[in-house]
Amino acid sequence: MAAIDDLLAHQRQTEALGQVMGRLGWDQETVMPKGAAEQRSEEMAALESVLHARRTDPRVGEWLSAVEPADDVQAAQIREIKRGHERAVKVPADLAAELARVTSMAQGIWAEARAKDDVTAFLPTLKQVVDLRRDEAAAIADGDDLYDALLQDYEPGTSGAEIADLFDRMRPRLVDLRDRLAGANMPAPLDGTFDTAAQLALSHEIAKTFGYSFDNGRIDLAVHPFSSGSGADVRITTRVDEAEPLGCLYSTIHEVGHATYEQNIASDLRLTALGQGVSMGVHESQSRIYENQLARSAPFTRYLYGRMATHFGALSASADEFAQVINRVETGYIRTEADEVHYNLHIMLRFDLERQLFGGQLEVADLEAAWNARFEADFGLKVDKPSNGLLQDVHWSVGLFGYFPTYSLGNVYAGCLHAALRRDVPDLDASLEAGDPAPALKWLRENLQRHGGLRTPRETIEFATGDEISEAPLLDYLDAKYGALFGV
Incomplete structure (x- = not known):
């Protein structure tokens, strides 16, 4: 019982922090002052580092090995936590943080380039994003198709x-x-x-x-x-x-x-x-x-x-x-x-x-x-x-x-x-x-x-x-x- 209780309590705090990070993203696209973009990118990177550490915490693997689900709901919770944990441990912490930082900055750069119809102002940043996502996909894919690895973030089980x-x-x-x-x-x-x-x-x-x-x-x-x-x-x-x-x-x-x-x-x-x-x-x-x-x-x-x-x-x-x-x-x-x-x-x-x-x-x-x-x-x-x-x-x-x-x-x-x-x-x-x-x-x-x-x-x-x-x-x-x- 202790393993499942500890696992779910840990996950609850992780989910709560994820909601906080999502709220920062909402703020960035609605009411955040334009001049705050660089600081916000550092805030997002810091939060992603905390979340990544929680998702890759060795105790999560230990709890997953020890748990016995009591019903279908617990079994589904274990399935999703395990899927997230196995993905997270493949991604280096510094890569996860850098992705959060760069994509936070990139959103504002894209918006300005779009307003000015200036592709050249956006392409260097887009290349950074693509290169980071390629690195992430390579870490997750273990030699399999890179794009399939990315698809799992949005539609698990498809190719x-x-x-x-x-x-x-x-x-x-x-x-x-x-x-x-x-x-x-x-x-x-x-x-x-x-x-x-x-x-x-x-x-x-x-x-x-x-x-x-x-x-x-x-x-x-x-x-x-x-x-x-x-x-x-x-x-x-x-x-x-x-x-x-x-x-x-x-x-x-x-x-x-x-x-x-x-x-x-x-x-x-x-x-x-x-x-x-x-x-x-x-x-x-x-x-x-x-x-x-x-x-x-x-x-x-x-x-x-x-x-x-x-x-x-x-x-x-x-x-x-x-x-x-x-x-x-x-x-x-x-x-x-x-x-x-x-x-x-x-x-x-x-x-x-x-x-x-x-x-x-x-x-x-x-x-x-x-x-x-x-x-x-x-x-x-x-x-x-x-x-x-x-x-x-x-x-x-x-x-x-x-x-x-x-x-x-x-x-x-x-x-x-x-x-x-x-x-x-x-x-x-x-x-x-x-x-x-x-x-x-x-x-x-x-x-x-x-x-x-x-x-x-x-x-x-x-x-x-x-x-x-x-x-x-x-x-x-x-x-x-x-x-x-x-x-x-």
Whole structure:
């Protein structure tokens, strides 16, 4: 008994410190003074050193060798602690601290380079980040594939080869749907000026509609929207453009999907190894199903039309065409603004470039040219400026290599969950049209969210749906949805 008690008590403090470090990251991207960047990088490095020492503490290995789990929850906790410990002991402490320091500094350098459309100002820092992540991956991989080693941080149990096979199966149907929609008559985007305060007021209202608790969270502004924290303190960010209110609204809903997953995990799992989302793919399944299958559905957009008219006055689109406006399909540069048809094609580009970077076929100095060539080949557009190309995403600046494919895994998982949800909640459309997603939210909470990291990612989705994971439900949903909206 002593071994399991000591192990879990040690892990609880480690998890608490990890939340503190996450809060510093939130602060850095929202309210931290610009001049504090260098000091913050040292603070992050110091905290990472403490966390690394705790994760590699020899006593953790001794406790793991001695424990006998009393139930399935303890067995799952031991599984996750062991996985983290075995990874941490392979990474030198000075490398872990340096990664934390450099990626903290790199985020600000990226943001400034993006604002100025100056790739050359960012590439030396990006090379530092890539070199450090290569060193880390080499330490973890033990001679195996470097990119696969990085993937385990975000989607344990998957591999680059498996993801490549999935993308090969998805691409033909996505391209076919895109090509069919190219000939459809698309409505104009909303026209007008949309007050910042009104956008944020509507975002707060819709966040509550989708179950976000402001007793345990808050909404702030950031260059790149994100969700941070777990348990009793889960914060989200959004962004505002007064010419385009849907970006703020749907960014908020997306992040609410992440945040409510964390808020809804059973309270007795907080500050344990199971007290957060089990993987980024499963996390993305929540943000994507909230944003797309629920909030972009034709029934919910009929409700949303009235709420937008209340906040902004008369809209340039009619109620009858609003669902088409919300789901309009257009080839564009920006991943976060992409429609559901194009979105996964953006991810495939990033995935292939990442694998080449860590497979030795591509260097950072050649990354912009590779990006631009691939984008033109895939989307038929020449990249006009770096902020529409290589500099658009924050992920690589903070070392999140292996993260991007989890967005598409999340879409696939969301497709599976949506099919099961409609099977189990047959009157879903009626509740969505009434502006009441509660039946869907309850289904997701009970079947997936409250369990946290109890099961592996694949087991989590298969437990929730009662079926094997497949890309078919997502692709069938896209064909049916866009066929109905645009007659293709």
